[in-house]
Amino acid sequence: MIVVIFYASCERAFNPALNNKPVVILSNNDGCVIxxxxxxKKINIPMGAVAYKYQYVFDKFIVSVYSSNYALYGDMSNRVMSILSTYTPQRR
Incomplete structure (x- = not known):
């Protein structure tokens, strides 16, 4: 469930104008919402929604639609984990 919001948060980190606005991230081939x-969520866009079938919803509610960027998400995840590791004991 965390991934659902994390990818959108990564996009917002580089584009603060997206804050408080609907954002969806599409699969590798831009086929469906991942x-x-x-x-x-509040406008009932389901996970796995087929993008072309929801285009009218994206347009109606001015949803920002992004292709997935796994290099960005991986880098941001590593940064978060690095910060968190400074606050947790190391396992031996």
Whole structure:
């Protein structure tokens, strides 16, 4: 469930204008929704929604639609984990 919001949060980190607006992230081939912001959840965009079938919803609610960027998400995840590791004991 965390991934659902994390990818959208990564996009927002580089584009703060997306804050408090609906955002969806599409699969590799831009076929379906794989992640979404809380604002997108509120307008009932389901996980796995086929993008072309929901284009009217994206247009009606001015949803920002992004292709997945796994290099960005991996880098941001590594940064978060690095910060968190400074606050947790190391396993031996």
């Amino acid at each position: 992640a979404k912001s809380n604002e997108s």
